[in-house]
Amino acid sequence: xxxxxxxxxxxxxxxxxxxxxxxxxxxxxxxxxxxxxxxxxxxxxxxxxxxxxxxxxxxxxxxxxxxxxxxxxxxxxxxxxxxxxxxxxxxxxxxxxxxxxxxxxxxxxxxxxxxxxxxxxxxxxxxxxxxxxxxxxxxxxxxxxxxxxxxxxxxxxxxxxxxxxxxxxxxxxxxxxxxxxxxxxxxxxxxxxxxxxxxxxxxxxxxxxxxxxxxxxxxxxxxxxxxxxxxxxxxxxxxxxxxxxxxxxxxxxxxxxxxxxxxxxxxxxxxxxxxxxxxxxxxxxxxxxxxxxx
Numbered sequence: 224x225x226x227x228x229x230x231x232x233x234x235x236x237x238x239x240x241x242x243x244x245x246x247x248x249x250x251x252x253x254x255x256x257x258x259x260x261x262x263x264x265x266x267x268x269x270x271x272x273x274x275x276x277x278x279x280x281x282x283x284x285x286x287x288x289x290x291x292x293x294x295x296x297x298x299x300x301x302x303x304x305x306x307x308x309x310x311x312x313x314x315x316x317x318x319x320x321x322x323x324x325x326x327x328x329x330x331x332x333x334x335x336x337x338x339x340x341x342x343x344x345x346x347x348x349x350x351x352x353x354x355x356x357x358x359x360x361x362x363x364x365x366x367x368x369x370x371x372x373x374x375x376x377x378x379x380x381x382x383x384x385x386x387x388x389x390x391x392x393x394x395x396x397x398x399x400x401x402x403x404x405x406x407x408x409x410x411x412x413x414x415x416x417x418x419x420x421x422x423x424x425x426x427x428x429x430x431x432x433x434x435x436x437x438x439x440x441x442x443x444x445x446x447x448x449x450x451x452x453x454x455x456x457x458x459x460x461x462x463x464x465x466x467x468x469x470x471x472x473x474x475x476x477x478x479x480x481x482x483x484x485x486x487x488x489x490x491x492x493x494x495x496x497x498x499x500x501x502x503x504x505x506x507x508x509x510x511x512x513x514x515x516x517x
């Protein structure tokens with residue numbers, strides 16, 4: 224199983240110097256990939272800018288958006304962004320996660336329509352692939368570049384959780400990005416089982432890619448920081464849900480993180496992203512120490 228790490232993006236006070244230190248540490252460490260998520264409200268850094276900087280500052284790790292809330296955007300624009308990121312990284316964008324998003328406020332902030340997002344994304348995926356294949360979007364205007372390193376573009380993974388959305392995505396997705404807040408084997412395995420069944424019903428011949436993710440911290444006073452991060456991240460869902468989820472996560476020690484990584488592997492993950500609760504360099508350095516002994 225490959226191990227990736229999410230770059231910090233949901234914290235106030237992030238600086239150029241901090242990101243440069245993260246890029247150096249990640250590229251020198253035992254990591255397969257880096258990722259970044261998308262969030263509009265709050266102190267979040269823009270996913271595209273962070274990953275573009277990572278593409279230029281690193282030389283080895285894969286660069287993975289996790290994930291584009293695709294129905295908030297123009298599919299053609301996203302396809303062009305991803306292809307450009309692939310060029311900047313030297314062909315290291317090999318998969319991209321896309322999802323529907325559940326934050327109506329983010330849709331409103333960028334002037335996108337929240338209703339109908341499920342059907343829109345089906346059509347958007349097809350449009351992105353047309354762009355990457357060099358086919359015209361506007362008749363007579365010619366193709367939209369640049370061309371990605373992989374003919375036809377990178378793998379598109381569905382960031383979906385519920386059975387209905389998984390069923391829908393199985394018709395076009397190349398795999399699933401399954402999320403378990405606390406890195407629980409049963410939760411990840413259940414999501415993959417649902418996707419495998421839906422994939423089979425859709426008559427898809429190739430095996431779907433299995434990507435997982437969970438929250439962790441290895442910073443000092445980690446459990447408090449993990450609670451605070453998850454509570455703040457989910458505050459938009461209301462205080463009760465935010466508190467419940469924050470109380471459910473405990474991957475804040477070396478042993479707990481090792482267990483969650485083992486859980487992901489046992490659940491069938493081909494790759495797992497660890498999403499840190501802080502922007503401290505200890506998250507990279509101490510995780511690298513754990514991986515060095517696996």
